[in-house]
Amino acid sequence: MKLSLFSTLWGYRKEYLPKDIFSGIIIAAVSIPISMGYAQISGIPAVYGLYGSVFPILLFALFSTSRQFIFGVDAAPAAIVGGALSTLGIAAESEAAMYYVPAIALFAGLWLFIFFLLHADKIVDFISTPVMGGFISGIAVTIILMQIPKLMGSPAGSGELLELAKHILLPQKISAGSLFLWDLVP
Numbered sequence: 001m002k003l004s005l006f007s008t009l010w011g012y013r014k015e016y017l018p019k020d021i022f023s024g025i026i027i028a029a030v031s032i033p034i035s036m037g038y039a040q041i042s043g044i045p046a047v048y049g050l051y052g053s054v055f056p057i058l059l060f061a062l063f064s065t066s067r068q069f070i071f072g073v074d075a076a077p078a079a080i081v082g083g084a085l086s087t088l089g090i091a092a093e094s095e096a097a098m099y100y101v102p103a104i105a106l107f108a109g110l111w112l113f114i115f116f117l118l119h120a121d122k123i124v125d126f127i128s129t130p131v132m133g134g135f136i137s138g139i140a141v142t143i144i145l146m147q148i149p150k151l152m153g154s155p156a157g158s159g160e161l162l163e164l165a166k167h168i169l170l171p172q173k174i175s176a177g178s179l180f181l182w183d184l185v186p
Contacts, residue, residue, distance in 0.1 A: 038078035043085040043092040079139045
């Protein structure tokens with residue numbers, strides 16, 4: 001395997017630079033807050049989402065050979081890791097979470113490397129578009145239901161659909177004397 005750095009810059013035209021810089025700023029303005037939210041969903045502090053939205057993309061640009069490939073943090077792994085932590089009874093952003101999340105990431109990376117060596121990418125061709133759409137939609141609904149309590153001043157919800165709905169309908173106040181949205185409703 002031949003390794004070349006910044007191979008996507010070969011043949012690059014200078015007239016593309018202003019539009020590429022503008023596009024990069026727009027993408028950063030959207031992806032950085034989303035990445036910080038995904039970090040919180042996975043159970044680690046939001047600042048790690050900032051790191052995850054910047055440094056890996058720079059490394060990808062350094063080693064990539066594709067100009068069309070889209071790279072960034074994703075909701076599905078964040079939801080899976082957050083769900084795994086809640087199943088284990090580990091509080092989000094706790095010291096235990098800071099030990100478990102990197103271990104989960106390391107083992108996920110090792111599995112992906114093994115799948116790469118086995119050319120397992122061919123299996124994805126057998127997953128139908130409706131199944132993938134349903135999976136992604138389910139993750140999106142779960143993330144939305146987990147974040148609704150935060151909008152009302154309560155801690156984020158966790159668990160399956162019924163637990164999330166209960167957490168939204170019967171919110172837990174986090175401190176006495178604080179003003180919540182539902183306090184305004186008679």
